[in-house]
Amino acid sequence: MLASLMQQIVSGLAIGSVYALVALAFSLTVRALNQINFATGELFMLGAYFGIAFTVMLGLPFWMAIPTTAIAVSLVGVAFEKLAYRPIFKANADHPARLHILIICSTVGTGIFLQNGAMLVWGAQALPFPKVFDQTPLDIFGVLIPSEYLWITLVAVLLMAVLNFFLQSSWTGKGLRAAAQDRETAALMGVRLSAADSWTFGLSAGVGAVGGLLIGAISFAYPTMGAGYALKGFTAAIIGGLGSMRGALVGGLLLGLAESLVIAFISSVYKDVVAFSLLLLFLQFKPSGLLMKPVQRRV
Amino acid sequence: MSLLEIRSLSVSYGRIPALRDVSLDVEEGEIVALVGANGAGKTTLLKSISGLLPRTPGSIRLEGELIDKASPANVVRAGISHVPEGRRVFPEMTIQENLEMGAYVRHREAGVGQEIDAIYERFPILGERRKAMADTLSGGEQQMLVIGRALMAKPRLLLLDEPSMGLAPKLVTAIFSIISEINGNGTTILLVEQNASKALGVSNRAYVIENGQIVMSGASKDLVSDRKIIDAYLGEAID
Ligand SMILES: Nc1ncnc2c1ncn2[C@@H]1O[C@H](COP(=O)(O)OP(=O)(O)OP(=O)(O)O)[C@@H](O)[C@H]1O
Ligand SMILES: [Mg+2]
Numbered sequence A: 001m002l003a004s005l006m007q008q009i010v011s012g013l014a015i016g017s018v019y020a021l022v023a024l025a026f027s028l029t030v031r032a033l034n035q036i037n038f039a040t041g042e043l044f045m046l047g048a049y050f051g052i053a054f055t056v057m058l059g060l061p062f063w064m065a066i067p068t069t070a071i072a073v074s075l076v077g078v079a080f081e082k083l084a085y086r087p088i089f090k091a092n093a094d095h096p097a098r099l100h101i102l103i104i105c106s107t108v109g110t111g112i113f114l115q116n117g118a119m120l121v122w123g124a125q126a127l128p129f130p131k132v133f134d135q136t137p138l139d140i141f142g143v144l145i146p147s148e149y150l151w152i153t154l155v156a157v158l159l160m161a162v163l164n165f166f167l168q169s170s171w172t173g174k175g176l177r178a179a180a181q182d183r184e185t186a187a188l189m190g191v192r193l194s195a196a197d198s199w200t201f202g203l204s205a206g207v208g209a210v211g212g213l214l215i216g217a218i219s220f221a222y223p224t225m226g227a228g229y230a231l232k233g234f235t236a237a238i239i240g241g242l243g244s245m246r247g248a249l250v251g252g253l254l255l256g257l258a259e260s261l262v263i264a265f266i267s268s269v270y271k272d273v274v275a276f277s278l279l280l281l282f283l284q285f286k287p288s289g290l291l292m293k294p295v296q297r298r299v
Numbered sequence B: 001m002s003l004l005e006i007r008s009l010s011v012s013y014g015r016i017p018a019l020r021d022v023s024l025d026v027e028e029g030e031i032v033a034l035v036g037a038n039g040a041g042k043t044t045l046l047k048s049i050s051g052l053l054p055r056t057p058g059s060i061r062l063e064g065e066l067i068d069k070a071s072p073a074n075v076v077r078a079g080i081s082h083v084p085e086g087r088r089v090f091p092e093m094t095i096q097e098n099l100e101m102g103a104y105v106r107h108r109e110a111g112v113g114q115e116i117d118a119i120y121e122r123f124p125i126l127g128e129r130r131k132a133m134a135d136t137l138s139g140g141e142q143q144m145l146v147i148g149r150a151l152m153a154k155p156r157l158l159l160l161d162e163p164s165m166g167l168a169p170k171l172v173t174a175i176f177s178i179i180s181e182i183n184g185n186g187t188t189i190l191l192v193e194q195n196a197s198k199a200l201g202v203s204n205r206a207y208v209i210e211n212g213q214i215v216m217s218g219a220s221k222d223l224v225s226d227r228k229i230i231d232a233y234l235g236e237a238i239d
Helices: A002-033 A040-057 A062-092 A096-122 A147-169 A171-181 A183-188 A193-218 A226-240 A245-265 A268-285 B042-049 B072-078 B095-102 B112-122 B124-128 B139-151 B169-184 B196-202 B220-224 B227-237
Strands: A138-140 A143-145 B004-013 B016-026 B031-035 B059-062 B080-083 B157-161 B188-193 B205-210 B213-219
Touching: A002 A040, A002 A143, A002 A147, A002 A171, A002 A193, A002 A226, A002 A245, A040 A062, A040 A096, A040 A193, A040 A226, A062 A096, A062 A193, A143 A147, A147 A171, A147 A193, A147 A245, A171 A183, A171 A193, A171 B095, A183 A193, A183 B072, A193 A226, A226 A245, A226 A268, A245 A268, B004 B042, B016 B031, B016 B042, B016 B213, B031 B042, B031 B169, B031 B196, B042 B080, B042 B157, B042 B188, B072 B080, B080 B139, B095 B112, B095 B139, B112 B124, B112 B139, B124 B139, B139 B157, B139 B169, B169 B188, B169 B196, B188 B196, B196 B220, B196 B227, B205 B220, B205 B227, B213 B220, B220 B227
Parallel strands: B031 B188, B031 B205, B080 B157, B157 B188
Antiparallel strands: A138 A143, B004 B016, B004 B059, B205 B213
16 A cells, blocks of 8 residues: 555656646746747647657657757747747737737647647557666665656756756846846847747747657657646646746646545546646636735736 | 937827927937926837837937837847836846846856946945845835946946936935936936926936927026926926
């Protein structure tokens, strides 16, 4: 019992750290642009396919596939910004309400496009990922833990640390944070806003894609795999506070743990109920999440 | 050649005109004040200089170079720093980071750290709280921070939009003495103010704007004693 509980917790943290990556992908565009990218799940899915492409077709080792996948899907995100976001933003910048609706349409549409594109290129059926993680479980105090879960957690947390360091310490990162807080003033400091927006979409896409890559690596890649993770990641972002980086991590891990505890003590049948109940509860009673101050932000 | 030369500039918000046929010069080394009532178009003029608003028709030149098609990011690179109305600190950044953002356009140059120290020397209160988030500062401290931040870009021309707005009288005096000090160190200033008597007191020349049009200009010391100016903008302040 204890062993299986331990295993559930470890797998819960691993899946939760992937939720955290997706939550972060959502939060990046919300924070910078006040827009939800509804293609986040499909960029996640691209991560899994690009991972297969890099490891199987190009023969890269898995640790190399992580940065190459992140960069490749980031470039997809940059193209996304230039083609599906910027023209709409430029034409409607003075009409925030209309802009929101159009961006929802545009990102939903891009998601459908990416999903169908993946189906055309790779087919509708699930593609198996090569076994990249060591299959012998780790023996921790007599409890056997599949090592892949530890790797997933490690890679996800490391990626978030790197991103955090980039945003806090690099000049580009500081410019992005400034633009997220006050676009006009950031422009007066010399931040090029359209470049900042490209960065935002690129980072968001890249972070989500690594999540897809990690999930792909322990299961399969298939065109619709992003939908469920997008919903879970969005829930995690709401729990932690949509727009907050630490909130994404906390919300992701909490959701992952909650799901695994439900599996351990009740039944895996009810796993998804957890996320949706939490989503509804938070939206109803604490929409700003655990870590976001419900502050008024300047636009 | 003027440092800043604006000719026949008109700007509108949609179909509503906000500036009509505005011409204005700022010479190297001057403090030029732009005074006018609420909604006269002062902020609009500064925003169009710094590229935040699209500008047609008319021309804006910095040392003879046309800058009226330039983006805000390029205007600041050309040497114009704009301190916007309303103390726009980056609220979720520390004081130190706010000042660093001021040097965003010159971050490849050496010595940014020393210049931040120089700002701390001029504004000791900022130095004491350098790790504090900017939104924890008082209004006066935030005003010093945004002025210090603009100086970090080493501008040739500093645009100040109502730096004394909403500050206690003692702080207003402090801000105006900071303005003349900055000018004494060689920075040309275009100052927008509703506090006309203080603005005329600190500046060399001034323009009066009404309903988007320049209605009067001249040496500040002449304008202070002009009957129309006294009636319209100085009122009790002079009595
Ligand atoms: N974003 C905007 N959209 C439409 N009209 C605007 C906008 N901003 C300003 N205006 C209008 O343009 C005119 C000039 O405004 P501006 O802000 O330049 O005045 P101001 O002189 O700076 O006033 P204040 O002293 O109150 O700051 C006003 O009539 C104002 O209502
Ligand atoms: Mg104004």
